[in-house]
Amino acid sequence: MRRVVAPNPGPYTGPGTNTWILGDEPVLAVIDPGPDDDAHLAAIERKLGAAQVGVILVTHSHPDHLPLAEKLSASRQARVAHWPELADGDLVRVGQLELQALHTPGHAADHLCFWLPSDRVLFTGDLILGRGSSMVTYPEGDVAAYLRSLERVALLEPRMLFPGHWDPVADAAGKIAEYRTHRLARERQVVHELEAGGPGTAAVLTRRVYGREVEGEELLRAAEMTLRAHLKKLLDEGRVRLAGEVYALER
Ligand SMILES: [Zn+2]
Incomplete structure (x- = not known):
C-alpha cells in the first residue's frame, strides 16, 4: 500500500486527501486521485513509476477526491470507476487484486467504500476519517443512511481502515463504534x-x-x-x- 497526500490541507481535509495506490506490479489500482492539482499529479506519477494503472477508483464525487481522475486517466490510459457505474457489491479485478465496491451513502449520496477481502482492509473515503468526524450536512448528507452505512461496514469486521483523510486506523472496530456513538x-x-x-x-x-x-x-x-x-x-x-x-x- 502506498499513499500520496494531496497538497490540500484544511479543517475538513486534515493534512490533505489520501490517494491510495495498491496492488502488485505491473498493474496497480489508484483510489481517490484527489483535487485537480498538477503537483499532486506529478507526485502520483512518481510513485507509480513504470507500472500500469488498471483502474482509478473514486469513493465519491467531492472536489477533493474526484477531479484529478480525468488527467490521471488520460496520462495512464486507465478507466475511472465510481458510483453508479460501479454498483453495490460489484467486484473490481486488477491483476491479482480483487476489490469489492460497497455503496455507503450518508456523507454523500454517491459514496462507495472499497473492501479488500484478502487483507480485510476497508478503504473508507469520507465515511470514516483517521481523525475527527465526517461531515454529514443538509441537504446532501443523510444521517439515517450514514448510520446504516456504519452498521454495514462494521459487519465486515475489517482489520484496518484506510480513510480519505488522516492516517490509517488499526482499531477498525473501535473507530466504527466511536463514529456511531x-x-x-x-x-x-x-x-x-x-x-x-x-x-x-x-x-x-x-x-x-x-x-x-x-x-x-x-x-x-x-x-x-x-x-x-x-x-x-x-x-x-x-x-x-x-x-x-x-x-x-x-x-
Ligand atoms: Zn467528501
Whole structure:
C-alpha cells in the first residue's frame, strides 16, 4: 500500500486527501486521485513509476477526491470507476487484486467504500476519517443512511481502515463504534435541547446545541447544516414536527 497526500490541507481535509495506490506490479489500482492539482499529479506519477494503472477508483464525487481522475486517466490510459457505474457489491479485478465496491451513502449520496477481502482492509473515503468526524450536512448528507452505512461496514469486521483523510486506523472496530456513538450522541443532544429548551428554528437550535463548542461564522454555518441533517432524520421518523421554521418535539 502506498499513499500520496494531496497538497490540500484544511479543517475538513486534515493534512490533505489520501490517494491510495495498491496492488502488485505491473498493474496497480489508484483510489481517490484527489483535487485537480498538477503537483499532486506529478507526485502520483512518481510513485507509480513504470507500472500500469488498471483502474482509478473514486469513493465519491467531492472536489477533493474526484477531479484529478480525468488527467490521471488520460496520462495512464486507465478507466475511472465510481458510483453508479460501479454498483453495490460489484467486484473490481486488477491483476491479482480483487476489490469489492460497497455503496455507503450518508456523507454523500454517491459514496462507495472499497473492501479488500484478502487483507480485510476497508478503504473508507469520507465515511470514516483517521481523525475527527465526517461531515454529514443538509441537504446532501443523510444521517439515517450514514448510520446504516456504519452498521454495514462494521459487519465486515475489517482489520484496518484506510480513510480519505488522516492516517490509517488499526482499531477498525473501535473507530466504527466511536463514529456511531458520536452521531447518536449528537442526535440525543438535539432531542434533549428540544425537550429542555423548547421549540426553535434551526439557527436558534444550532446556537443552543453548538454554542459552546463552535466559534466563527463559517463553522457555525457548517454546524447548522449538520443540525439540519439531524432534524431531517427526526422529522422523517415522526419524532419532531416543523411549523413554519420552528422545530418542536412530537409528543
Ligand atoms: Zn467528501
